[in-house]
Amino acid sequence: MNQTNSRPSEIWVILIVVVGLVAAEGLISLLRPQLSGDIRHLDESDDIVREVVAGDGLRVVVGGNSLIGEGVDGAILEAALELTTGEEVTVGVIKPDGTGPLEWDYLFRKIMFNPGEHPDVLVLGFGPGHMIDVEPRVHLLRLGVHHVDWPDQGRLSSFDGLGFEERMTVALASLSATFGLRDRVSARVFAALIPNYRALAPILLRGDAPERDPTNLHTYRHINALLDVAGTSGVPVVLLKMPAQRPYEVEEEVFALEERPGVVVLDLDPFPELLGPEMYTDQVHLDEAGRTLFSNEVAPELAEAIQRAIERR
Amino acid sequence: MLLVASYIFYGSWDWRFLSLIILSTAVDFTVGKALGAPDMAAERRKRWVTISVVVNLSLLGVFKYFGFFVDSAAVLLTTLGLQANLPSLHIVLPVGISFYTFQTMSYTIDIYRGQLKPTDDLLDFALYVSFFPQLVAGPIERAKRLLPQIIEPRSATADDVREGIYCILYGLVMKVVIADNMALVTNHAFALDPSTISGFEVFLGVYAFAFQVYGDFYGYSLIAQGTARLMGIRLMDNFRHPFFAKNPQELWQRWHISLSSWLRDYLYFPLGGSRGGTAKTYRNLMLTMVLGGLWHGAAWRYVLWGTVHGVWLAMHRWMSQSSSRAKDAVDGIGATLLKVFVTFQVFCLALLFFRSETLEQTGGLLRALFGNYAVTDFAQLGYPLLAFYAVPVMAYELWVERRGDLFAMTKVHPVVRACFYLALILLLMWFPAPMRSEFIYFQF
Numbered sequence: 001m002n003q004t005n006s007r008p009s010e011i012w013v014i015l016i017v018v019v020g021l022v023a024a025e026g027l028i029s030l031l032r033p034q035l036s037g038d039i040r041h042l043d044e045s046d047d048i049v050r051e052v053v054a055g056d057g058l059r060v061v062v063g064g065n066s067l068i069g070e071g072v073d074g075a076i077l078e079a080a081l082e083l084t085t086g087e088e089v090t091v092g093v094i095k096p097d098g099t100g101p102l103e104w105d106y107l108f109r110k111i112m113f114n115p116g117e118h119p120d121v122l123v124l125g126f127g128p129g130h131m132i133d134v135e136p137r138v139h140l141l142r143l144g145v146h147h148v149d150w151p152d153q154g155r156l157s158s159f160d161g162l163g164f165e166e167r168m169t170v171a172l173a174s175l176s177a178t179f180g181l182r183d184r185v186s187a188r189v190f191a192a193l194i195p196n197y198r199a200l201a202p203i204l205l206r207g208d209a210p211e212r213d214p215t216n217l218h219t220y221r222h223i224n225a226l227l228d229v230a231g232t233s234g235v236p237v238v239l240l241k242m243p244a245q246r247p248y249e250v251e252e253e254v255f256a257l258e259e260r261p262g263v264v265v266l267d268l269d270p271f272p273e274l275l276g277p278e279m280y281t282d283q284v285h286l287d288e289a290g291r292t293l294f295s296n297e298v299a300p301e302l303a304e305a306i307q308r309a310i311e312r313r
Numbered sequence: 314m315l316l317v318a319s320y321i322f323y324g325s326w327d328w329r330f331l332s333l334i335i336l337s338t339a340v341d342f343t344v345g346k347a348l349g350a351p352d353m354a355a356e357r358r359k360r361w362v363t364i365s366v367v368v369n370l371s372l373l374g375v376f377k378y379f380g381f382f383v384d385s386a387a388v389l390l391t392t393l394g395l396q397a398n399l400p401s402l403h404i405v406l407p408v409g410i411s412f413y414t415f416q417t418m419s420y421t422i423d424i425y426r427g428q429l430k431p432t433d434d435l436l437d438f439a440l441y442v443s444f445f446p447q448l449v450a451g452p453i454e455r456a457k458r459l460l461p462q463i464i465e466p467r468s469a470t471a472d473d474v475r476e477g478i479y480c481i482l483y484g485l486v487m488k489v490v491i492a493d494n495m496a497l498v499t500n501h502a503f504a505l506d507p508s509t510i511s512g513f514e515v516f517l518g519v520y521a522f523a524f525q526v527y528g529d530f531y532g533y534s535l536i537a538q539g540t541a542r543l544m545g546i547r548l549m550d551n552f553r554h555p556f557f558a559k560n561p562q563e564l565w566q567r568w569h570i571s572l573s574s575w576l577r578d579y580l581y582f583p584l585g586g587s588r589g590g591t592a593k594t595y596r597n598l599m600l601t602m603v604l605g606g607l608w609h610g611a612a613w614r615y616v617l618w619g620t621v622h623g624v625w626l627a628m629h630r631w632m633s634q635s636s637s638r639a640k641d642a643v644d645g646i647g648a649t650l651l652k653v654f655v656t657f658q659v660f661c662l663a664l665l666f667f668r669s670e671t672l673e674q675t676g677g678l679l680r681a682l683f684g685n686y687a688v689t690d691f692a693q694l695g696y697p698l699l700a701f702y703a704v705p706v707m708a709y710e711l712w713v714e715r716r717g718d719l720f721a722m723t724k725v726h727p728v729v730r731a732c733f734y735l736a737l738i739l740l741l742m743w744f745p746a747p748m749r750s751e752f753i754y755f756q757f
Contacts, residue, residue, distance in 0.1 A: 021735065
């Protein structure tokens with residue numbers, strides 16, 4: 001093929017590739033809610049906060065990850081708190097999977113602490129080692145897609161120490177669903193092709209407990225930063241230690257957070273006795289019966305902790 | 314400017330390494346000029362080329378093999394009951410030293426053999442040695458091919474750009490998608506306890522490693538080729554669908570072609586090749602492959618790997634010569650598939666030596682092949698993943714193989730080519746490995 005003839009054909013190649021990428025972007029954006037329930041939930045998270053803020057009585061947002069998702073039933077907790085306090089209560093639950101203080105710091109400061117648009121209290125559920133900072137680079141895509149906006153780019157550099165390549169990954173993830181949701185896309189493809197993929201996949205990835213995970217930084221900067229912005233907004237916070245199949249220790253640094261105004265750490269030791277091992281689907285996640293029991297039984301102590309946090313604000 | 318860029322590229326790893334590549338360049342340029350002098354006595358010519366070989370092999374010997382030889386000597390002395398107070402040097406291995414020393418030696422040896430005229434331009438020669446796309450991991454170029462392209466004015470044609478982009482894109486997929494994803498499977502397999510690993514997991518580990526090292530090295534070679542093509546320079550093909558080889562001889566004509574042809578031309582043939590009778594031929598094959606294995610790294614596992622290939626080549630040669638009529642009788646698609654299958658299996662099993670950290674691990678994994686064949690969770694996950702990544706690559710390469718042109722995709726209808734490129738880009742976006750791996754051949 002001589003050079004003169006090849007030029008128009010290469011232009012067609014480039015055009016078709018560009019059109020194909022745009023089409024892929026459109027398709028992924030369209031299919032975004034179907035890719036996972038977690039994506040749907042994250043897309044609705046600011047609506048959840050808005051509904052709580054617009055609610056009556058004591059307005060409570062319960063935040064966390066799948067421990068909260070599997071451990072707390074918002075409607076049951078709401079009814080139990082109303083029964084306990086004798087007041088109206090509005091509860092909303094925000095529980096994106098696989099998140100921790102890194103994501104909560106960026107997400108909650110975006111949707112929960114705007115002046116005049118914040119709940120009365122934030123209850124943050126955590127499990128073993130969940131309060132420890134982790135390497136931001138292992139969560140770049142999700143940060144970009146769900147948690148970080150363009151104004152946060154500076155903070156990614158100054159607070160999290162992300163380099164240029166990592167910040168560009170976050171920026172690209174925020175701009176392109178094809179790029180940003182690629183781990184969800186690949187997970188969907190593999191789940192369709194490989195039997196039992198979701199249960200088996202952790203074999204190839206780091207499956208250690210968070211306290212042994214080499215990506216843990218053993219600092220608590222993000223939870224402190226989140227509590228800073230909550231404090232500035234006048235929102236008290238209850239840090240709720242979630243039950244697990246076996247009792248576990250909470251780090252001293254987490255208990256030390258209670259020294260901050262408006263922060264209470266709620267550690268309910270009897271809970272492992274109430275919730276038998278059979279009420280868990282794994283070491284930390286409750287099943288439906290466990291979720292119902294916990295949501296009812298935690299209400300009295302939680303109400304008291306909320307009151308203390310409000311008084312200490 | 315390209316020379317400056319190449320030196321900056323190389324020096325960005327460690328600026329101290331520049332002194333070695335400059336030394337090798339200066340020595341071989343001088344030797345080349347000397348060998349170009351007319352009417353030089355044969356004995357003097359031999360001395361000059363010996364200088365080049367000694368200097369380059371000394372660089373390798375000190376920076377790559379000193380520790381290995383000292384440690385091995387210490388083990389031997391200790392085994393013999395003697396005291397081993399040998400000096401040790403903790404030297405960082407300069408990136409690419411195995412590649413550029415071989416490349417510069419080929420220049421002086423080709424001049425010595427009268428196959429090449431030396432260049433008078435030091436800068437052109439320096440660029441031939443340090444050309445950045447192929448400096449750190451090959452292909453190991455020959456002066457006859459690369460030097461004229463550097464000396465002559467060049468520009469990238471439309472074909473160069475088209476094929477260059479194809480190489481870079483396909484190379485990225487081979488590295489980022491194929492190699493890095495297979496690395497996860499390989500690393501997990503080789504981290505399992507050899508005393509309890511199942512046979513299925515051993516095979517999974519070596520198959521995954523075969524595709525990891527192929528994707529990694531072929532991917533790098535393609536990116537190097539593509540980058541060079543965008544500058545109007547054609548580097549040699551370093552791989553030609555090696556997993557379709559029907560025997561070990563053909564395998565080495567398809568795998569790491571630049572190294573295997575270098576060893577053939579500068580080691581096997583000077584040793585006598587196949588001209589000295591059966592015993593000498595087998596000796597030459599073994600020596601070439603053992604040293605080829607040693608080239609890969611300063612460790613006994615590479616020597617063993619090379620030895621396995623040497624034995625395999627020798628056996629193939631013996632079987633080819635003693636059963637040529639039988640060989641003719643077993644042609645046909647079924648026989649071809651069987652030969653390809655067997656060649657691939659032996660290649661993968663030999664990789665046990667290459668990938669294992671210790672000889673004990675190699676032994677344990679080999680024993681596991683005769684042990685249990687439990688279908689573990691890892692096997693249930695790993696084999697489908699291997700198939701997901703390997704089957705499309707093999708299917709595509711079969712199509713290219715049948716077209717007989719490594720750049721066949723650049724000559725198809727533009728719509729087909731566009732769809733192929735779109736698929737590659739989406740593969741890069743959707744299926745990169747959760748964790749990146751270093752280029753394997755950077756360590757050589």
